[in-house]
Amino acid sequence: MKAIGYRTPGPIDQPGALLDITLPDPVARGRDLLVEVKAISVNPVDTKVRRSAAPDAGQDYKVLGWDASGIVKAVGPEVTLFQPGDRVWYAGSIVRQGTNSELHLVDERIVGHAPESLDFAQAAALPLTAITAWEMLFDRLGVAPGKQPDGRTLLIIGAAGGVGSILTQLAARLTNLTVIATASRPETQAWVRELGAHHVIDHRQPLAEELRRIGFPSVDLIASLTQTESHLAQIVEAIAPQGKLALIDDPQALDIMPFKRKSVSVHWELMFTRSLFGTEDMQAQHRLLDEVAELVDAGLVRSTLAEHYGSINAANLQRAHALIESGRSRGKVVLENWE
Numbered sequence: 001m002k003a004i005g006y007r008t009p010g011p012i013d014q015p016g017a018l019l020d021i022t023l024p025d026p027v028a029r030g031r032d033l034l035v036e037v038k039a040i041s042v043n044p045v046d047t048k049v050r051r052s053a054a055p056d057a058g059q060d061y062k063v064l065g066w067d068a069s070g071i072v073k074a075v076g077p078e079v080t081l082f083q084p085g086d087r088v089w090y091a092g093s094i095v096r097q098g099t100n101s102e103l104h105l106v107d108e109r110i111v112g113h114a115p116e117s118l119d120f121a122q123a124a125a126l127p128l129t130a131i132t133a134w135e136m137l138f139d140r141l142g143v144a145p146g147k148q149p150d151g152r153t154l155l156i157i158g159a160a161g162g163v164g165s166i167l168t169q170l171a172a173r174l175t176n177l178t179v180i181a182t183a184s185r186p187e188t189q190a191w192v193r194e195l196g197a198h199h200v201i202d203h204r205q206p207l208a209e210e211l212r213r214i215g216f217p218s219v220d221l222i223a224s225l226t227q228t229e230s231h232l233a234q235i236v237e238a239i240a241p242q243g244k245l246a247l248i249d250d251p252q253a254l255d256i257m258p259f260k261r262k263s264v265s266v267h268w269e270l271m272f273t274r275s276l277f278g279t280e281d282m283q284a285q286h287r288l289l290d291e292v293a294e295l296v297d298a299g300l301v302r303s304t305l306a307e308h309y310g311s312i313n314a315a316n317l318q319r320a321h322a323l324i325e326s327g328r329s330r331g332k333v334v335l336e337n338w339e
Contacts, residue, residue: 001025002338003101004314005061009052012321017050018314021061025103027074032105033082034074035090039124039336040099040312041067041305042320043162048250049094050321065098066091067332068106069114069123079108081286087114089289091128093275100317102338109282110275112289115296122303125332126166129304130292131271131285132248133167140246140267141221143175150176153219155211155238157203158226160188160330163248165195165304167223172196173300180211180219188330195302203227207234218243225249232258239264306331311339 003023006016028034046064055062069089072082082088090111092099114123137143143150154171158164159181171179173196181197183189189200201210211219218240224231229251236258239245245259246267256266274282295301307323309316312335320333 001102003061003063004065004312004317005055005063005100006050007055007061009050009054009062011051012047012318012325018318018321019061020314023061023063023101026105028076028079028105030076031078031108032076033072033079033088033108033111035068035070035088035104035106035111036073037068037099037102037104037312038070038120039068039334040065041124041128041162041332041334042317042324043067043128043332044324045094045128046098047321047325059097063097063100065100066094067124067126067128068092068099068104069120069127070104073103075108081108082111082113087116088112089114089123089127089293091131091271091285094272095276100312107275107282108286110285112286112293115293117297118303121308121334121336122305124334124336125162125303125305126292126296127289128271129162129166129332130301131288132163132269133170134288134292135271136163136223136246136248136267136269137167137170137175140269141223141244143171143177143221145174147174147176151178152221153178153180153216154221154223155180155182155207155219156197157182157207157222157224157228157231157235159183159192159195159197159200161225162304162329162332164192164223164225165331166301167225168192168195168197169301172198174295177221180214180216182207182210191306191330195304203231207231208237211238220244222246229253236262304331305334307333309333309335311335311337313339
């Protein structure tokens with residue numbers, strides 16, 4: 001099968017940063033699905049792993065990629081949730097070879113039935129960010145889905161990115177929270193407004209001052225999706241007493257002692273945790289993706305595909321990695337079909 005991988009971790013502009021390669025076809029065993037990958041999208045985790053992680057022991061190449069949509073080609077003997085021919089979408093496991101390959105093995109418990117209303121490219125944009133945003137909002141921050149009265153405010157720092165784009169939609173359409181998004185450029189500010197944000201502020205400015213400018217002396221919930229370390233002092237100032245902070249990025253240091261005075265709780269979200277540890281509730285991601293598919297088909301959630309970079313090959317994937325690393329992307333970058 002065709003695949004894209006690398007031998008040596010490093011910067012995206014180094015020779016051999018990503019290579020078109022050929023690997024043996026995998027075989028489905030246990031609860032695995034063998035998926036014929038039709039489209040993939042690129043996430044910041046792809047670029048982080050490419051910069052730092054060498055191929056696993058015994059492997060010549062490391063194959064990246066987590067988001068995928070495709071068709072089930074074969075199933076392992078213990079599979080009960082899918083059958084060959086099913087259209088699926090998923091975000092994979094960080095401890096297995098990735099989706100940048102024509103054929104891919106994935107545990108059925110973290111796979112969903114793809115939305116009927118989306119093509120493969122549109123579907124591939126959503127799984128990782130949808131799982132992350134859903135778990136962050138409903139599991140980590142403890143928001144109850146539904147339109148029951150809720151006078152609280154949610155600040156989403158970095159709302160125009162992949163996770164922010166879906167989190168903005170979920171919060172605006174499935175809850176009664178007041179959603180305040182941050183974005184720094186006119187086009188990204190317009191993007192998050194289109195996705196349902198009630199207010200938009202500029203994260204290049206002091207966040208607490210920006211919030212006061214629009215009439216919010218504090219906010220109850222904060223989802224920090226990028227540059228948490230540089231925003232931390234402003235987050236401490238802006239968050240309300242007994243508020244909740246959730247984050248997904250990787251600050252080099254995170255001193256949470258300043259939150260003690262306000263009794264603020266701090267929550268990490270990593271959507272790979274369930275598959276990484278094989279938790280008892282691992283199948284919750286299957287149910288979550290099926291539920292998001294229903295929301296998409298009902299018109300309540302839209303794909304966050306923003307850039308289509310053409311066929312799945314090393315050159316196009318290298319361009320996509322470079323865009324993600326530039327910090328100027330919005331939504332998701334997708335590649336589709338193998339040459």
